[in-house]
Amino acid sequence: RGRLTFSDVAYRYEDGREGLRGVSFTVEPGETVALVGPSGAGKSTALSLIPRLHDVSAGKITLEGEDLRDVTLASLRDSIAFVSQDTTLFDVSLLENIWVGRPSATREDVERACSMAAIDFVDNLPEGLETRVGPGGQRLSGGQRQRVALARALLRDPRVLLLDEATSALDSDSEARVQQALATLRSGRTTLIVAHRLSTVQAADKIVVLEKGQVVETGKHAELIRRD
Ligand code: ADP
Ligand code: ADP
Numbered sequence: 408r409g410r411l412t413f414s415d416v417a418y419r420y421e422d423g424r425e426g427l428r429g430v431s432f433t434v435e436p437g438e439t440v441a442l443v444g445p446s447g448a449g450k451s452t453a454l455s456l457i458p459r460l461h462d463v464s465a466g467k468i469t470l471e472g473e474d475l476r477d478v479t480l481a482s483l484r485d486s487i488a489f490v491s492q493d494t495t496l497f498d499v500s501l502l503e504n505i506w507v508g509r510p511s512a513t514r515e516d517v518e519r520a521c522s523m524a525a526i527d528f529v530d531n532l533p534e535g536l537e538t539r540v541g542p543g544g545q546r547l548s549g550g551q552r553q554r555v556a557l558a559r560a561l562l563r564d565p566r567v568l569l570l571d572e573a574t575s576a577l578d579s580d581s582e583a584r585v586q587q588a589l590a591t592l593r594s595g596r597t598t599l600i601v602a603h604r605l606s607t608v609q610a611a612d613k614i615v616v617l618e619k620g621q622v623v624e625t626g627k628h629a630e631l632i633r634r635d
Contacts, residue, residue, distance in 0.1 A: 408471070409436045409486075409566040409597035411457070415466035418452055418620075426452040427620045430466070432613075437595050439610065441602040444617035450601040453617070454569050457599070458487050470567065488560035488592070491571035492549035498541030501529060501555070508559030516562060523588045524558035525581035526551075554581075557588055568598040572607060 411434040418427040427449045434440045442450045455461055456468060459475055468475045475483060496504055505526075506517050521529065521536070528551055532538035538545050540555075547555065560568065570589065590610075592598075602608045609628050616624040616631070624631060 410434065410469075410471055411567060411597055411599065412469045413453070413466070414469070416453075416456065416463050416468060417465040418449075418456060418461065419464045425620055427456075430617070430620070430622055432615045432622065432625060434597050434599055435612075436597055438612040439593055439598040439600060440613045440615060441600045441608045441611035442615050442617055443602050443608060444623075448617040449620040450617055451571060452620075454489075454491075454571055454599065454601055457567070457569055458484050458489055486566040487569060488556075488563055488565035488567070489569045489571075490553060490556040490560055490589075490592075491569075492553045493571070494552045494556035494559075496541045496547065496552065496555065498543060499539065500534075500537050501526075501532065501540045502536040504540055504555055505558045505562070508562035512562050517558075520558040520561040523561055523584065523591070524554045525584040525588070526554050526558060527581060528554075554585065557585065557592075560592055561588060566597060568592055568596050570598065570600040572600055572602055 413430050413432050416427055416430040417425070420426055430453060432440065442453060444450055452461070456463055457475070459480060462476065470478070470483070470486065497507065502517060505520060506512065508520070509516070529535055532540075532545060540547055600607055600611065602611070608614055611628065614624075614626060614628060614631055615622055
Protein backbone atom coordinates (compact mmCIF):
# COMPACT_ATOMS: atom_id res chain seq x y z
CA ARG A 408 0.00 0.00 0.00
CA GLY A 409 1.51 3.28 -1.15
CA ARG A 410 4.70 2.65 -3.15
CA LEU A 411 5.77 5.99 -4.64
CA THR A 412 8.21 6.14 -7.55
CA PHE A 413 9.93 8.99 -9.37
CA SER A 414 11.27 7.83 -12.76
CA ASP A 415 13.59 10.19 -14.56
CA VAL A 416 11.51 13.19 -13.53
CA ALA A 417 12.24 16.62 -14.94
CA TYR A 418 10.47 19.85 -14.13
CA ARG A 419 10.76 23.22 -15.83
CA TYR A 420 9.32 26.38 -14.31
CA GLU A 421 7.14 28.65 -16.42
CA ASP A 422 10.14 30.94 -16.89
CA GLY A 423 11.99 28.05 -18.57
CA ARG A 424 14.42 27.43 -15.72
CA GLU A 425 15.14 23.80 -14.97
CA GLY A 426 13.98 22.89 -11.47
CA LEU A 427 14.57 19.12 -11.58
CA ARG A 428 16.40 16.83 -13.98
CA GLY A 429 16.61 13.02 -14.19
CA VAL A 430 15.29 12.52 -10.67
CA SER A 431 14.66 8.85 -9.82
CA PHE A 432 13.95 7.21 -6.46
CA THR A 433 11.38 4.94 -4.82
CA VAL A 434 9.65 5.18 -1.48
CA GLU A 435 8.59 1.64 -0.55
CA PRO A 436 5.23 1.18 1.20
CA GLY A 437 5.50 2.30 4.81
CA GLU A 438 9.01 3.67 4.34
CA THR A 439 10.20 7.16 5.26
CA VAL A 440 12.48 8.79 2.71
CA ALA A 441 14.14 12.14 3.40
CA LEU A 442 14.99 14.58 0.64
CA VAL A 443 17.94 16.67 1.74
CA GLY A 444 20.17 19.21 0.05
CA PRO A 445 21.03 22.88 0.07
CA SER A 446 18.42 25.59 -0.15
CA GLY A 447 17.26 25.92 -3.76
CA ALA A 448 18.16 22.30 -4.62
CA GLY A 449 14.58 21.54 -5.71
CA LYS A 450 13.30 19.66 -2.66
CA SER A 451 10.03 21.58 -2.31
CA THR A 452 9.54 21.45 -6.06
CA ALA A 453 9.85 17.63 -5.99
CA LEU A 454 7.31 17.43 -3.17
CA SER A 455 4.83 19.69 -4.98
CA LEU A 456 4.72 17.36 -7.99
CA ILE A 457 3.12 14.58 -5.93
CA PRO A 458 -0.26 16.22 -5.17
CA ARG A 459 0.14 17.66 -8.70
CA LEU A 460 0.40 21.27 -7.68
CA HIS A 461 2.59 21.18 -10.82
CA ASP A 462 2.91 18.48 -13.47
CA VAL A 463 6.19 16.86 -14.47
CA SER A 464 7.76 18.14 -17.71
CA ALA A 465 9.29 14.72 -18.48
CA GLY A 466 9.49 11.29 -16.86
CA LYS A 467 6.77 10.09 -14.54
CA ILE A 468 5.68 9.70 -10.96
CA THR A 469 3.67 6.63 -10.00
CA LEU A 470 1.68 5.75 -6.88
CA GLU A 471 1.08 2.01 -6.53
CA GLY A 472 2.17 1.60 -10.13
CA GLU A 473 -0.30 4.12 -11.48
CA ASP A 474 0.91 7.23 -13.34
CA LEU A 475 -0.29 10.26 -11.36
CA ARG A 476 -1.53 11.81 -14.58
CA ASP A 477 -4.03 8.94 -14.89
CA VAL A 478 -5.49 9.50 -11.42
CA THR A 479 -8.20 12.10 -10.83
CA LEU A 480 -6.98 15.04 -8.76
CA ALA A 481 -9.69 14.48 -6.18
CA SER A 482 -8.77 10.86 -5.51
CA LEU A 483 -5.06 11.64 -5.67
CA ARG A 484 -5.31 14.40 -3.08
CA ASP A 485 -7.55 12.19 -1.00
CA SER A 486 -4.67 9.69 -0.73
CA ILE A 487 -2.14 12.31 0.30
CA ALA A 488 -1.67 14.46 3.38
CA PHE A 489 0.63 17.43 2.78
CA VAL A 490 1.93 19.07 5.94
CA SER A 491 3.66 22.36 5.22
CA GLN A 492 3.86 25.98 6.26
CA ASP A 493 2.26 26.98 2.96
CA THR A 494 -0.99 25.24 3.85
CA THR A 495 -4.00 27.06 2.45
CA LEU A 496 -6.44 28.30 5.03
CA PHE A 497 -10.08 28.55 4.04
CA ASP A 498 -12.10 31.64 4.93
CA VAL A 499 -13.73 29.96 7.94
CA SER A 500 -12.96 29.35 11.63
CA LEU A 501 -9.88 27.55 12.94
CA LEU A 502 -12.18 24.69 13.98
CA GLU A 503 -13.62 24.30 10.48
CA ASN A 504 -10.18 24.68 8.90
CA ILE A 505 -9.12 21.55 10.77
CA TRP A 506 -12.41 19.71 10.41
CA VAL A 507 -12.06 19.71 6.59
CA GLY A 508 -9.50 16.94 7.20
CA ARG A 509 -12.43 14.61 7.86
CA PRO A 510 -15.89 16.13 7.83
CA SER A 511 -17.37 13.00 9.43
CA ALA A 512 -15.17 13.39 12.53
CA THR A 513 -16.73 14.37 15.84
CA ARG A 514 -15.89 17.63 17.59
CA GLU A 515 -14.01 15.58 20.20
CA ASP A 516 -11.86 14.06 17.42
CA VAL A 517 -11.04 17.56 16.17
CA GLU A 518 -10.14 18.76 19.67
CA ARG A 519 -7.93 15.72 20.22
CA ALA A 520 -6.13 16.41 16.93
CA CYS A 521 -5.63 20.05 18.01
CA SER A 522 -4.07 18.93 21.24
CA MET A 523 -1.78 16.39 19.54
CA ALA A 524 -0.70 19.03 17.02
CA ALA A 525 0.08 21.49 19.85
CA ILE A 526 -2.42 24.09 18.65
CA ASP A 527 -2.05 25.94 21.96
CA PHE A 528 -2.03 29.30 20.20
CA VAL A 529 -5.81 28.87 20.09
CA ASP A 530 -5.88 30.16 23.70
CA ASN A 531 -4.64 33.55 22.48
CA LEU A 532 -7.20 33.89 19.68
CA PRO A 533 -10.14 36.21 20.45
CA GLU A 534 -12.79 33.51 19.96
CA GLY A 535 -10.65 30.44 20.45
CA LEU A 536 -11.43 27.65 18.00
CA GLU A 537 -14.29 29.71 16.56
CA THR A 538 -11.93 32.48 15.42
CA ARG A 539 -11.93 33.11 11.68
CA VAL A 540 -8.41 32.44 10.46
CA GLY A 541 -8.95 32.34 6.67
CA PRO A 542 -8.05 35.09 4.17
CA GLY A 543 -9.72 38.12 5.83
CA GLY A 544 -9.45 36.80 9.38
CA GLN A 545 -6.77 36.46 11.99
CA ARG A 546 -3.35 35.90 10.39
CA LEU A 547 -1.48 32.77 11.39
CA SER A 548 2.28 32.40 11.17
CA GLY A 549 3.93 29.74 9.04
CA GLY A 550 4.53 27.54 12.06
CA GLN A 551 0.91 27.88 13.15
CA ARG A 552 -0.36 27.00 9.67
CA GLN A 553 1.89 23.95 9.66
CA ARG A 554 0.23 22.78 12.88
CA VAL A 555 -3.20 23.29 11.29
CA ALA A 556 -2.06 21.03 8.43
CA LEU A 557 -0.77 18.51 10.95
CA ALA A 558 -4.09 18.44 12.83
CA ARG A 559 -5.97 17.97 9.54
CA ALA A 560 -3.69 15.09 8.63
CA LEU A 561 -4.16 13.47 12.05
CA LEU A 562 -7.91 13.30 11.40
CA ARG A 563 -7.34 11.41 8.17
CA ASP A 564 -5.88 8.09 7.13
CA PRO A 565 -3.81 9.12 4.11
CA ARG A 566 -1.79 6.52 2.19
CA VAL A 567 1.04 8.97 1.66
CA LEU A 568 2.39 11.64 3.97
CA LEU A 569 4.34 14.57 2.55
CA LEU A 570 6.16 16.67 5.06
CA ASP A 571 7.86 19.94 4.27
CA GLU A 572 9.63 20.28 7.54
CA ALA A 573 10.63 23.93 7.51
CA THR A 574 12.52 24.92 10.61
CA SER A 575 9.84 26.89 12.35
CA ALA A 576 10.45 28.45 15.70
CA LEU A 577 8.48 26.38 18.17
CA ASP A 578 9.02 26.40 21.91
CA SER A 579 10.53 23.14 23.11
CA ASP A 580 7.32 21.82 24.66
CA SER A 581 5.28 22.20 21.44
CA GLU A 582 8.26 21.00 19.43
CA ALA A 583 8.32 17.71 21.35
CA ARG A 584 4.56 17.27 20.88
CA VAL A 585 4.71 18.10 17.18
CA GLN A 586 7.53 15.56 16.71
CA GLN A 587 5.49 12.97 18.62
CA ALA A 588 2.42 13.64 16.42
CA LEU A 589 4.56 13.37 13.30
CA ALA A 590 6.02 10.07 14.47
CA THR A 591 2.47 8.76 15.00
CA LEU A 592 1.48 9.88 11.51
CA ARG A 593 4.58 8.45 9.84
CA SER A 594 4.26 5.06 11.45
CA GLY A 595 3.56 2.45 8.77
CA ARG A 596 2.80 5.11 6.17
CA THR A 597 4.69 5.93 2.99
CA THR A 598 6.38 9.22 3.88
CA LEU A 599 8.49 11.68 1.96
CA ILE A 600 10.11 14.39 4.07
CA VAL A 601 11.96 17.50 3.05
CA ALA A 602 14.31 17.46 5.98
CA HIS A 603 16.35 20.19 7.57
CA ARG A 604 16.93 18.37 10.82
CA LEU A 605 19.50 15.64 11.27
CA SER A 606 17.26 13.87 13.80
CA THR A 607 14.57 13.32 11.15
CA VAL A 608 17.13 12.16 8.64
CA GLN A 609 18.45 9.59 11.11
CA ALA A 610 14.97 8.11 11.47
CA ALA A 611 14.55 7.90 7.68
CA ASP A 612 14.93 4.54 5.94
CA LYS A 613 16.69 6.22 3.05
CA ILE A 614 18.09 9.62 2.18
CA VAL A 615 18.04 11.17 -1.27
CA VAL A 616 20.47 14.05 -1.66
CA LEU A 617 19.47 16.69 -4.21
CA GLU A 618 21.75 19.37 -5.62
CA LYS A 619 20.83 21.77 -8.39
CA GLY A 620 17.76 19.72 -9.22
CA GLN A 621 19.58 16.41 -9.53
CA VAL A 622 20.04 13.39 -7.28
CA VAL A 623 23.70 13.28 -6.28
CA GLU A 624 23.52 10.51 -3.67
CA THR A 625 21.09 7.98 -2.22
CA GLY A 626 21.69 5.89 0.86
CA LYS A 627 21.23 5.38 4.56
CA HIS A 628 22.24 8.04 7.03
CA ALA A 629 25.26 6.06 8.29
CA GLU A 630 26.49 5.35 4.73
CA LEU A 631 26.29 9.00 3.71
CA ILE A 632 28.13 10.09 6.86
CA ARG A 633 30.88 7.52 6.19
CA ARG A 634 31.37 8.74 2.62
CA ASP A 635 31.77 12.36 3.74
P1 ADP B 1 14.43 23.81 -2.00
O1 ADP B 1 13.08 23.35 -1.51
O2 ADP B 1 15.40 22.69 -2.15
O3 ADP B 1 14.99 24.92 -1.20
P2 ADP B 1 12.92 24.77 -4.28
O4 ADP B 1 12.29 23.56 -4.84
O5 ADP B 1 12.08 25.67 -3.45
O6 ADP B 1 14.23 24.36 -3.48
O7 ADP B 1 13.52 25.64 -5.46
C1 ADP B 1 14.45 25.11 -6.39
C2 ADP B 1 14.94 26.23 -7.31
O8 ADP B 1 13.92 26.65 -8.19
C3 ADP B 1 15.40 27.47 -6.58
O9 ADP B 1 16.51 27.99 -7.24
C4 ADP B 1 14.21 28.39 -6.67
O10 ADP B 1 14.61 29.73 -6.59
C5 ADP B 1 13.66 28.04 -8.03
N1 ADP B 1 12.20 28.26 -8.13
C6 ADP B 1 11.26 27.90 -7.21
N2 ADP B 1 10.02 28.21 -7.66
C7 ADP B 1 10.19 28.79 -8.87
C8 ADP B 1 9.30 29.34 -9.86
N3 ADP B 1 7.97 29.36 -9.67
N4 ADP B 1 9.84 29.85 -11.01
C9 ADP B 1 11.17 29.82 -11.21
N5 ADP B 1 12.06 29.32 -10.34
C10 ADP B 1 11.58 28.82 -9.17
P1 ADP C 1 5.70 33.26 8.40
O1 ADP C 1 5.13 32.95 9.75
O2 ADP C 1 6.31 32.05 7.74
O3 ADP C 1 6.60 34.46 8.41
P2 ADP C 1 3.63 34.91 7.26
O4 ADP C 1 2.67 35.05 8.38
O5 ADP C 1 4.55 36.05 6.97
O6 ADP C 1 4.46 33.56 7.44
O7 ADP C 1 2.80 34.56 5.94
C1 ADP C 1 3.39 34.01 4.79
C2 ADP C 1 2.34 33.96 3.68
O8 ADP C 1 1.14 33.31 4.12
C3 ADP C 1 1.92 35.33 3.20
O9 ADP C 1 1.75 35.27 1.80
C4 ADP C 1 0.62 35.58 3.91
O10 ADP C 1 -0.23 36.43 3.16
C5 ADP C 1 0.04 34.19 4.02
N1 ADP C 1 -0.81 34.09 5.21
C6 ADP C 1 -0.51 34.45 6.47
N2 ADP C 1 -1.53 34.25 7.31
C7 ADP C 1 -2.52 33.74 6.57
C8 ADP C 1 -3.84 33.32 6.84
N3 ADP C 1 -4.38 33.40 8.05
N4 ADP C 1 -4.56 32.84 5.83
C9 ADP C 1 -4.05 32.73 4.58
N5 ADP C 1 -2.81 33.11 4.26
C10 ADP C 1 -2.06 33.62 5.22
